[in-house]
Amino acid sequence: MKISLAPLQGYTDWVFRQAYQKNIGGIDEFYTPFLVLQNDGIVKTAHKREVEPFEARCKDLIPQFLCGNSEELSFFETYFSELGYSKMNWNMGCPYPMVTKKGKGSGLLPNPDKIEDILKTAFHNKLDLSVKLRLGLVDDSEIDLILPILKDYNISEVMLHPRVGKQLYKGKVNLNRFNDLYEKYESYLGYNGDICCKEDFDKIKGLFPTIQHVMIGRGLLKDYWLPHRIKGISLPDSDERRDQLKNMHNDIFKLYASYLQGDSQIMQKMKPFWEYFSSHFDNDKKVFKAIKKSAGIKKYEQAVEFAFSQRLKLD
Numbered sequence: 001m002k003i004s005l006a007p008l009q010g011y012t013d014w015v016f017r018q019a020y021q022k023n024i025g026g027i028d029e030f031y032t033p034f035l036v037l038q039n040d041g042i043v044k045t046a047h048k049r050e051v052e053p054f055e056a057r058c059k060d061l062i063p064q065f066l067c068g069n070s071e072e073l074s075f076f077e078t079y080f081s082e083l084g085y086s087k088m089n090w091n092m093g094c095p096y097p098m099v100t101k102k103g104k105g106s107g108l109l110p111n112p113d114k115i116e117d118i119l120k121t122a123f124h125n126k127l128d129l130s131v132k133l134r135l136g137l138v139d140d141s142e143i144d145l146i147l148p149i150l151k152d153y154n155i156s157e158v159m160l161h162p163r164v165g166k167q168l169y170k171g172k173v174n175l176n177r178f179n180d181l182y183e184k185y186e187s188y189l190g191y192n193g194d195i196c197c198k199e200d201f202d203k204i205k206g207l208f209p210t211i212q213h214v215m216i217g218r219g220l221l222k223d224y225w226l227p228h229r230i231k232g233i234s235l236p237d238s239d240e241r242r243d244q245l246k247n248m249h250n251d252i253f254k255l256y257a258s259y260l261q262g263d264s265q266i267m268q269k270m271k272p273f274w275e276y277f278s279s280h281f282d283n284d285k286k287v288f289k290a291i292k293k294s295a296g297i298k299k300y301e302q303a304v305e306f307a308f309s310q311r312l313k314l315d
């Protein structure tokens, strides 16, 4: 069973992934948040940093891209293969209207002919291509026409988050629809969505016993040792985990400081990081509030000290 980290734009960037890998570990495969090709035909620097330099990014990294036409698929296949990657992942799940209106992310799902056309004209099998998708944009049966196409075009694996795009992240995951598809496709499907504790994982494993790949996102950000719990690896004691969290935080801070310009840019990255990181501490709301309202690095450091004076929540 492979446990991968879901891509979360704004949270699981290269800085986070590098610090997590070094200080905690337990994840088998990482995905970048989606890269896009801009209208001017270039990839912006922040997106390039996710995948370049290849040697410095972790070896278990799969770059992900958004794409709504053949040119974009061609571009990313060439770009990633020239960098040295052997796998890539096509995002057909992003639910945000800014993306779906352009026929990208889950905006592709009502249009299986377009997906087939892009694969037919642009995919050259230079890399192993997987797809991350939802059940549909509006209707949870849209996927029925898509999976046969993905199989026909040699897509290696399908990671399914069983919601439709219009739900965004609300409402329940649709395990009945996942089950219908699992009966037909079994381990061709990986599972993603709302796994926040070992019991959630056990439920999915119990329902879909031959599943080979489970991807976790927000659950991991709230509990960095969730992969340990799932895999039955014993956890370090509380003091050691506190040190690991501290080292993780300090590494992230240092990495941002190494290339961002000035304190305010660093704060713009560190404050969102605490949205989930604060979940590790008792009084998480108070901890996050102190971080959020801290103005300047000195006050920020005091708020960090306050956080680390709290007990860890999941002791």
Ligand SMILES: Cc1cc2nc3c(=O)[nH]c(=O)nc-3n(C[C@H](O)[C@H](O)[C@H](O)COP(=O)(O)O)c2cc1C
Pocket (backbone or CB within 6 Å): 006, 007, 008, 009, 010, 032, 033, 034, 064, 091, 093, 094, 132, 161, 169, 192, 193, 194, 195, 215, 216, 217, 218, 219
């Ligand atoms: C803030 C945020 C950013 C996300 N960014 C991406 C992304 O870049 N690419 C992607 O495929 N999914 C993205 N997702 C979706 C997650 O990868 C995942 O499918 C979703 O959160 C459900 O899994 P979870 O319940 O384990 O978090 C994002 C989700 C959130 C909440």
